[in-house]
Amino acid sequence: MHPPRHPVGVRVIRPRVTELCRPPPDHGRVTAWRTQTQDAEAVRHRAYVLAALVSAAAHLGILTLKVPRGEWQDLPSFLTGLAVSLLILWALLWKRLPTTRLNMPVAVAVTLATTAEFLPLISAPAVGTQAYLTFVGTVALWFGLLPIRLAAVLSGAGYALFAALILTRPTPDLTLLTYLACITIVVGMVASFGQRVVTHQEQAAAFEQDSLTDPLTQLPNRRALLAQLRVLWPDAGPRRAEFALVMLDLDRFKDVNDRLGHTTGDQVLRETGPALRALTGAGLPAGTLLARWGGEEFMLLLPGVGAQAAYAMTARLSGAVLPLPAHLPDLTFSGGAALSHEVGSLDDLLALVDLRLHAAKAAGRAQVRWDARASGPSS
Numbered sequence: 001m002h003p004p005r006h007p008v009g010v011r012v013i014r015p016r017v018t019e020l021c022r023p024p025p026d027h028g029r030v031t032a033w034r035t036q037t038q039d040a041e042a043v044r045h046r047a048y049v050l051a052a053l054v055s056a057a058a059h060l061g062i063l064t065l066k067v068p069r070g071e072w073q074d075l076p077s078f079l080t081g082l083a084v085s086l087l088i089l090w091a092l093l094w095k096r097l098p099t100t101r102l103n104m105p106v107a108v109a110v111t112l113a114t115t116a117e118f119l120p121l122i123s124a125p126a127v128g129t130q131a132y133l134t135f136v137g138t139v140a141l142w143f144g145l146l147p148i149r150l151a152a153v154l155s156g157a158g159y160a161l162f163a164a165l166i167l168t169r170p171t172p173d174l175t176l177l178t179y180l181a182c183i184t185i186v187v188g189m190v191a192s193f194g195q196r197v198v199t200h201q202e203q204a205a206a207f208e209q210d211s212l213t214d215p216l217t218q219l220p221n222r223r224a225l226l227a228q229l230r231v232l233w234p235d236a237g238p239r240r241a242e243f244a245l246v247m248l249d250l251d252r253f254k255d256v257n258d259r260l261g262h263t264t265g266d267q268v269l270r271e272t273g274p275a276l277r278a279l280t281g282a283g284l285p286a287g288t289l290l291a292r293w294g295g296e297e298f299m300l301l302l303p304g305v306g307a308q309a310a311y312a313m314t315a316r317l318s319g320a321v322l323p324l325p326a327h328l329p330d331l332t333f334s335g336g337a338a339l340s341h342e343v344g345s346l347d348d349l350l351a352l353v354d355l356r357l358h359a360a361k362a363a364g365r366a367q368v369r370w371d372a373r374a375s376g377p378s379s
Contacts, residue, residue, distance in 0.1 A: 044099040049092050056085035077117035084109040103145040111154070114138045118165065126169055132180055135162050139184050143191030152188065159184055214292040216266060219273045225291035225299050232303060233346045243303040244310035246337040247353040248276070248317070250296040251365040256329055268328055272298065275322040280313060307339060311370070318368040334360035335368035 059082035066075065088106060091097045114134055121127055135158065142151040159181065166172050212224035220228075233240040250272065257265040269292075276290060276298065289301040302310060314337050322331045336356025343349045352372075360369040 041098060045092060048088065048099050048102065052085045052088040052092070056082060056089065059085060073120050077113055080109070080113045080116055084113065107142060107145045110138055110141050118162075121165060126171070127166055131162075132176065135159075135180070136183055136187060140187050140191055143188050143195065148192045148195060151192070155184060155188055217270055217273050217292050219298075220289055220291040222291065222293055222299075225289060225293070225301060228287075228289055228301060229346060232301075233340065233349075240340060241303060242306065243301060243340050244305050244313070244337060245340070245349060245353050246300040246302070246314060246317075246335050246368065247293065247357045248298045248300065248333050248335040248368075249357055249361070250322075251332045251334055251361075253296040253331070256331070260329065264328065268324065268331065269296065271324050271328060272322060275324055276300070276317075278323050279317055279320050281316065284313075285309075310337065310339060314368040314370070319366050332366035334365045336360060337368055337370050 059078050063078050088102060091102060117134060118131065121131060139155045142154050163177055166177050212220055214221040232243050256268055273290060285302055285304050287303040291299045293299045302313060317335060334357060336353040338349055338352045340349060343352055355372045356369045359372045360367050
């Protein structure tokens with residue numbers, strides 16, 4: 001005879017199964033929800049390293065050509081550029097600094113190097129094409145590295161100074177100066193548009209992560225878990241993947257709130273995630289997901305495991321005391337576990353682990369059960 005679905009004294013937070021299984025929007029993207037920001041930073045890191053390597057090689061190559069010829073007038077600017085490139089490589093590869101911390105230093109260094117390159121042109125009879133290209137490249141870097149308003153101010157001031165330099169030459173090229181103004185505007189618009197797109201993508205990734213994260217425990221929430229379950233068990237298409245699902249509930253958690261207050265209860269919930277990870281130990285399958293289901297209930301998803309591996313995992317959990325910090329009370333937990341092949345639908349799987357959790361509570365708590373009998377062996 002099965003135990004009642006909701007035994008007296010057991011707090012259950014469980015909406016309708018159909019509601020639990022309703023797929024959230026964009027559920028196929030959730031498999032990488034925790035790595036979007038890291039991936040973007042990795043791309044920027046590789047781009048910075050590549051740019052710094054190319055810059056260092058270019059400056060070194062130019063110096064090896066100019067020094068034997070005795071062309072000393074541009075030596076300070078090229079030495080500065082080489083030093084800046086090497087410093088960026090050092091910061092990225094050895095210090096492992098995030099790219100966002102390098103934006104302002106790189107912009108300042110490029111500005112100083114450009115200024116050092118342009119100073120000798122004050123006394124030169126003409127301004128070569130190299131100076132025009134350098135200015136356009138500097139404007140692009142300003143818009144790529146700095147806030148848009150600051151980059152626009154620097155670009156406007158820089159163009160005014162560069163135009164003054166051109167107009168004071170004996171034979172100023174007004175056509176080229178006009179082209180430079182147009183190119184500066186276009187580069188600024190394209191760079192600022194690209195910066196806005198990147199910012200929008202980062203904000204969208206942050207919002208997506210927030211929508212899949214429990215604010216108290218910082219664990220994946222119910223929505224994240226259901227989305228991952230939908231990936232493993234699609235409504236149509238290939239046969240569902242093999243996995244195990246474990247529903248865990250803290251024993252007598254209401255007593256903690258009543259005796260010690262909700263602040264202590266929140267601390268317990270925050271520490272439950274690290275404590276459960278410590279109990280499960282190493283060797284978890286790839287894609288393992290520990291999520292907060294609601295209240296004091298948590299879900300452990302073990303993808304790609306068979307019966308033997310799943311039983312061994314829950315055996316480490318059954319009867320264990322959560323290794324919480326010393327100032328928090330000792331707590332045990334009850335659980336209900338099931339394998340995906342035991343039932344015919346995701347609704348039934350969620351109902352089964354819920355039923356087995358209640359059986360564990362009715363059998364005395366502090367155990368993980370693979371059956372729904374009120375007594376008998378547990379894992």
